[in-house]
Amino acid sequence: MEQLLDTELVKLAQRGEGRAFDILVGRYQTRVTHLVYRYVKDSDLALDLVQDIFVKIFRNLVRFKGESKFSSWLFRVAVNDCIDYLRRAKLRKEQSLDRYQEFGFDVADEHRSVRVAENLEDKEDRVRVNRALAGLPDKQRSVVVMKIYEDMTFDDIAEILEEPVSTVKSRLYKALNTLGGILRRREFIERGVQ
Amino acid sequence: MNHLNEEQLIDVLMEEPDGQTFKKHLADCDICNERYHTLELGLNAARENKPAIPLMPVPRISYEKFRKKSLTTRLTWLAAAAALMLSFSGFRMEMGRGNGGVAISFSLPGLSSNNDSGRVAELEQKLEQKLEMLDNKLLYNDRRIAAWAEDYELFKEESTEFRHSVGFTHEGMDMQFQQIKDLAWKTDIEKQRSKGLLKNERPIQ
Numbered sequence: 001m002e003q004l005l006d007t008e009l010v011k012l013a014q015r016g017e018g019r020a021f022d023i024l025v026g027r028y029q030t031r032v033t034h035l036v037y038r039y040v041k042d043s044d045l046a047l048d049l050v051q052d053i054f055v056k057i058f059r060n061l062v063r064f065k066g067e068s069k070f071s072s073w074l075f076r077v078a079v080n081d082c083i084d085y086l087r088r089a090k091l092r093k094e095q096s097l098d099r100y101q102e103f104g105f106d107v108a109d110e111h112r113s114v115r116v117a118e119n120l121e122d123k124e125d126r127v128r129v130n131r132a133l134a135g136l137p138d139k140q141r142s143v144v145v146m147k148i149y150e151d152m153t154f155d156d157i158a159e160i161l162e163e164p165v166s167t168v169k170s171r172l173y174k175a176l177n178t179l180g181g182i183l184r185r186r187e188f189i190e191r192g193v194q
Numbered sequence: 195m196n197h198l199n200e201e202q203l204i205d206v207l208m209e210e211p212d213g214q215t216f217k218k219h220l221a222d223c224d225i226c227n228e229r230y231h232t233l234e235l236g237l238n239a240a241r242e243n244k245p246a247i248p249l250m251p252v253p254r255i256s257y258e259k260f261r262k263k264s265l266t267t268r269l270t271w272l273a274a275a276a277a278l279m280l281s282f283s284g285f286r287m288e289m290g291r292g293n294g295g296v297a298i299s300f301s302l303p304g305l306s307s308n309n310d311s312g313r314v315a316e317l318e319q320k321l322e323q324k325l326e327m328l329d330n331k332l333l334y335n336d337r338r339i340a341a342w343a344e345d346y347e348l349f350k351e352e353s354t355e356f357r358h359s360v361g362f363t364h365e366g367m368d369m370q371f372q373q374i375k376d377l378a379w380k381t382d383i384e385k386q387r388s389k390g391l392l393k394n395e396r397p398i399q
Contacts, residue, residue, distance in 0.1 A: 018257030025255045034247050043250045050253050058260040129239040147208070148240050154210070166201050173200035173233065176207070180236030187235075 006070040014062055021061070025054060028071060031150070032078050038149045039082035039141075049085060053078050072159040079146075079160060083138045128182050140175040143168055198226045207233050 001009070002023060012020035032053060037046040056077050064073060136144065142161065146152045147168075158165045198206070198216050205213035206220060207230065220226050 013257070018261070021257040029253060029255060033250060033253065037247055037250070038245055041245050043248050047250060047253050051255065054253075054255045055260060055263075058257070059264070125239070126243065129243055133240065133243055144240055148237065149244050154208075169201045169204040172208075173204050176204075176233045176236030176240065177229075178236070179239045180232035180234065183235040183239055184232050 007066060010061065010064060010066065010070050014064070021058065024070065028074055029054070032074065035075065035078055035145065035150055036082055038145045040085060045085075049081055050078075053081050056081070068159055068162075072156065075146075075156075075160045076162070079142050083142070086138070125183060125186060129179055132179055132182055136175050136178065139163075140171045140178075143171045144175050147172055197223060198229075203230055203233060206230065207237060 001012075001019060004012075004020070004023075006024065006027075009020040009024050013024065029050065033046060033050050036049045036053070037043065040046050040049065053074075057074060064070070068076075133141070133144070139161065143157060146157045146160065147154070152160075154165045154168055158168050161168065198219060202213070202216045203226070204210075206216050207213070220230055
C-alpha cells in the first residue's frame with residue numbers, strides 16, 4: 001500500500017481504510033511540522049497545531065473531492081491554522097499591551113529589552129529584519145515561509161493559497177522589498193557617513 | 195526596453211527558468227539593478243533569519259486514535275443533547291460524586307425523591323393539594339353565584355315595587371301604545387279621504 005499515489009490512498013481512507021490514512025500522515029507529517037514550526041517558532045505549540053491540523057483533515061476527508069492535490073489541501077489547512085493562531089496571538093499581545101499601558105509595566109517586555117540591549121550593536125539589523133518579517137501581512141509571510149524556508153515551487157504555493165502564480169510572485173516581491181529596504185537604508189546611512 | 199516588472203525580477207532572483215532571459219537587461223539597466231539589489235538583500239536577510247528546526251518528537255497521529263477520539267466526542271455531544279432535551283421536557287438534572295465516580299440523575303422539578311415509590315408518593319400528595327385548592331375555588335365561586343342570585347331577586351322585587359308605586363305597569367303601557375297606533379291610522383285615512391285617494395274604502399273599526 002505504501003507505493004500507492006495520494007489520490008488512491010485518499011479514496012481508500014474515505015472508505016474507512018485506516019492504514020491508508022496512516023500512510024498519508026507518515027508521508028506529510030514531518031513537512032507539515034516543519035512548516036508550522038517556521039510560523040510559530042515553538043516546538044510544543046507546533047506539535048499541538050499539527051495534531052489539530054490532522055484532526056481537521058481526518059474529519060473533512062470524506063468531503064475532499066480531489067479538486068486540488070491532497071498535499072495542497074493539507075498545506076492550505078496548515079497555513080490557515082497557523083495564520084489563525086498568529087492572529088489570535090497578536091490580539092492577545094495587543095490586549096497585553098493595553099494592560100501595559102494601563103499598569104505602566106510589563107515583565108516580559110523588560111526581559112526582552114535587556115536581551116536586545118545586550119546584542120544591540122552586532123544584531124541590530126537582525127532584530128529589525130525579524131520584526132519586519134513578523135510584521136509582514138499574512139499572505140506575504142506565507143509566501144516567504146513556503147518559498148524561501150520550505151523551498152516549494154511557485155505552482156505549488158499558488159495551488160495552496162488558491163491564487164495565480166503572478167500574485168504569489170508579486171507577494172514575494174513586496175515581502176523581500178520590505179526586508180531589503182530596511183538593509184538598504186542602513187547602506188545609504190553608512191555611505192553618507194563615509 | 196521597458197524595465198522589468200515584479201514578476202520578472204522575482205524570476206531572476208529565484209533562478210526560475212524564465213529568469214534567464216531577463217538577466218542581460220539587468221546588467222544593462224541601473225534602475226532594475228538597484229531594485230534587484232534591494233530584493234537580493236531582502237532574500238539574504240530572510241535566509242539568515244530562517245528558523246532552524248529543533249529536534250522534535252514525531253507527533254503520534256493515527257486513524258485509530260482519531261476514530262476513537264471522534265467517537266468519544268460524538269457520544270459526549272449526544273449525551274449533552276439528550277440531557278438538554280430531558281431538561282426541556284421538564285426534568286431536572288443533578289450531578290454528584292458517588293462511590294463509583296460522577297453520577298447524573300434526573301428528577302421532575304419540585305420533587306426531591308430519586309426513587310419511583312418516593313416520586314409517586316410526592317406526586318399523590320401534590321395532586322391532593324391541587325384538588326383541595328380546586329375544591330376551595332369551586333366553593334368560593336358557588337358562594338359568589340349565590341350572592342349574585344340573591345342580589346338579582348332583591349333588585350327584581352325593588353323594581354316591581356317601584357313600578358306599582360308610580361302606577362306604571364306593562365299592561366297599561368301596551369294599551370297606551372295601541373291607542374296611539376289607532377289614532378295615527380285614523381288620521382292617515384282622513385287625509386287620504388280628503389284628497390280623494392281612497393277607492394275601496396273600508397269601514398273604520
